[in-house]
Amino acid sequence: MRLFHVTLFEAGLLVLTIPIMAYLLSVSLWNAFLMDLGVTIFITIYAFLFNLSYDHIRAAVIQRRACNNQA
Numbered sequence: 001m002r003l004f005h006v007t008l009f010e011a012g013l014l015v016l017t018i019p020i021m022a023y024l025l026s027v028s029l030w031n032a033f034l035m036d037l038g039v040t041i042f043i044t045i046y047a048f049l050f051n052l053s054y055d056h057i058r059a060a061v062i063q064r065r066a067c068n069n070q071a
Helices: 002-025 029-070
Strands: none
Touching: 002 029
């Protein structure tokens, strides 16, 4: 589910930012798309791995606290 959410979010961001990048950088929509795609792929992978790591670390911390409270 998280992967689906990240993908939809980044796709929406692409649609909104391509025309803005093309205008501000005075490049074609195709060049803006390629530049934005590179940034988006990096951000998507980073965000997914960050959230995945956070979820696992948080679960470990909660489990450790639960074990310490039982002792």
